[in-house]
Amino acid sequence: MRVLTYRHLDPSGVEAQFEKVHAALSRGDFASADVKKLVGHPYHRAKLSDTHRLLLTFAEHAGETVCLLLEVIPWHRYEKSRFLRGARIKEGDIVVPAEQAQPTQRLPYLHPVRPVFHLLDKVLSFDDSQDAIYSAPLPLVLLGSAGSGKTALALEKVRAMSGHVLYVTLSAHLAREAQRLYTQGHAP
Template sequence: MLQYKDLNLRRVKAAFDKVKAAIEAGDFRSADVKKLNAGPYYRARLDYTNRLLLQFARIDRPAAEGGSETVCLALEVIENHAYERSRFLRGAVVNEARIEREPAADAKAPALGAEAAPLRWLGPGRTQFELLDKPIVFDEAQDEAYRHPAPLVVIGSAGSGKTAVTLARLREAEGRVLYVTLSAYLAQGA
């Protein structure tokens, strides 16, 4: 299970650890994982009033490297069933009564892997991910660049993750920021 970098577990750490262990063991029934009617999201029961918002991502690898793998992304703790306050659900209406009647998700279900968001790379030992337009896990060099204090000039070859690192940094920047690029697409859309 990968955790969103801003996941706040301060009130539910013990319950989260139990749910995490159950999901990593493929025991979705013990974690009470159920599909939400709003988008590709699931929820796990942490305790009587709190839920953990989940999404699944798929890593496609060659068969020689183990083939496809589906990983669970822990996005957000939803306190007191307040789904309407979720930043990921964005105000979508979640009918609690409908959730409870649906059977628990099955770790082996083909639909689970089919609707999972694509994840291009998963580094060994990585436990956190960034969420830009899709889930992204930084490698060691990208993580080092991300954590480096400003000012920062990011250079690298095509496909090295410069844009992902820069956009992640820009999302957290306060005050005025200068972003220089030769890409018209990024200059207008980033």
Template sequence: MPFTGCGRPTGARDGPRITTSTRMNIYQYSGLHPASVDRQFRKVVDHLQAGDFRAADVKKLAGTPYYRARLNDTDRLLFRFGRHKGQTCLLLLELIPNHAYAKSRFLRGAAVDETRLQPLPAPDKVEAADVQSLAYVPGGGGHFHLLDKVLFFDPQQEEVLRLPVPLIIIGSAGSGKTALTLEKIKLLTGTEKAPARVLYVTLSAYLAENASRLYRSFGYENPGQEVDFFSFREFLETISIPEGKEVQFRQFRGWFERHRPYSKVKDAHRLFEE
């Protein structure tokens, strides 16, 4: 199953292999919580960072770009290789408890026979086609987020993510508002018996559908919350069917021209979009 990141994998199976001459940076998915196997997790991460893949018992999952490391007799750590500007890194994705590969978010029910997995003795033996090309990574390791691709937030975005709600996020097109909002939503959680109710509303039906798709990427589920994605019209229709027709830009512009002298914003289209 392909893993969509910040760019597509480069190279081919007969292309150049990856080499590492220093300790690799390791990035942990923000949704990966290894507390139940913390001691074994830290030990394996140390082996991986040092490039000692034999000690970590790294093996490739055939037919996928994923690899697993052995935490203990029953638990495994799923990860991928990444590369940015010629530097190899590891993306730690998921704990696989009790050999339950079929329950993995990323393997999507794939059957895995551990007796047939191929060992990867060193990072320089990985095939280039298995390495995810990344547009940006912060130096020194850390955490990443995941929607339909790997996301690294800059310090300002991470600060916004940690702020309490209520919260207003303002930014230009392409500034990451949607990704930041969806990652913030994931933090608004209750319990399985009393899940948090979250409502995502936007004027555009397309944006509502796209946000829902991004939120659920790679089979993401959160039993501690119930999230509804609606366009504004769809949301109103959950209350009552509004009378009349939605105001289009032509009608809005006619109304705006009559009130332009009293508006600080002189661009009718900009105001309509807002």
């Protein structure tokens, strides 16, 4: 199974366990990763240790199920998850999943080899040109046709920065939409 990691996922403190779970998921070995479904949510959790969990979900691309690793949840504090948005998860809300996880969304594009994705209101996988722009030093001016991904790229680049950042557009509608995308939760 192809496994992708959210760009802002931080496995600090559980790196070895994260790699072990990642390898198990790549083999489609849900039992070794101790994957269980969260009832009432599009998410699953894998067990990293006695105290830490890994939140994940599944998507479909070109007929293939893809695993998306979202966030490390320390000390079973599901209510602190940015994806669960304060939901209280009790042990009874976690059930053993079916043999094959069911995708909750369809991804129109995935980079052929890059194992990282971004999130705004949906999962984003940058192509080589977009990734080069994302990695480019500032200052930066983005020009391109409508629908080319300029706003998504700019918002992801801004999200990775610290301090105050100015986003400029001539479109009032685009400014409102960009603010909505930037400030909303990161749930796929």
